[in-house]
């Protein structure tokens with residue numbers, strides 16, 4: 001029996017026990033996975049207890065993803081790249097940090113036949129997840145990444161982050177940013193390979209939604225349309241794209257993908273991610 005936690009504040013809403021449960025069940029691994037409320041500043045005490053309790057690792061959500069770094073012996077490349085950790089493995093009393101968030105999205109895209117390399121990608125929204133994803137796509141060799149946001153300065157911040165690591169990571173992507181006006185959306189989406197919604201517009205519990213989706217009317221027929229939202233399973237954004245015959249994907253695969261990659265770390269063995277993805281997303 002392996003034991004895992006997810007820690008955060010708030011944490012009771014976390015879907016981690018459910019998605020890790022799906023993966024562990026598909027693998028036939030006996031597990032216990034608990035949500036643990038850890039308030040900001042509470043990491044040192046939690047870690048002391050965690051190491052002695054025999055858990056093999058833990059996932060992290062707000063507000064610990066960056067605060068955990070000083071406690072770690074080593075961190076992986078994505079965690080270094082994003083300055084954030086979502087997965088900690090405990091080994092011989094030492095803590096090792098990883099970030100599987102963007103990798104989870106990349107895995108779900110691959111399972112849907114989409115490889116970001118050499119692609120023109122438009123991301124709507126410039127929050128925390130958008131930033132992580134844009135950096136990952138740049139490092140992976142996207143041809144262009146355009147970030148459009150209500151507050152264009154936040155899209156510009158992501159542009160600046162990518163420019164600051166361009167030489168170090170040999171980034172060749174053409175990175176652009178802009179506002180969220182309908183004409184801007186129309187201009188940048190008409191000739192892209194993937195359009196990705198990284199805003200909460202249309203999410204269950206959020207009152208606001210896209211008022212006008214007609215910017216999609218002029219998109220190329222082969223543009224892949226993805227939404228990071230998984231509740232509802234099909235947002236109006238995705239419904240509209242589907243009506244226009246675009247291939248679509250919601251955010252559930254990202255959630256499952258990041259869990260599969262984290263479980264590979266916890267179990268310390270190579271998993272058949274594709275098979276697990278298929279089993280865990282039904």
Ligand code: NAP
Nearest residue numbers: 125126127128129130150151198199200208228251254255
């Ligand atoms: P965030 O940091 O709060 O950023 C939200 C972004 O959406 C901001 O750029 C914000 O624009 C924009 N936005 C919010 N309300 C808007 C409105 N009414 N009109 C136009 N733009 C609006 O959020 P996040 O953490 O990056 O998460 C983004 C999305 O990803 C959420 O829907 C979340 O549920 C989803 N998500 C999915 C997964 C998964 O596993 N599938 C994981 C994490 C997150 P401003 O900059 O102008 O405020």
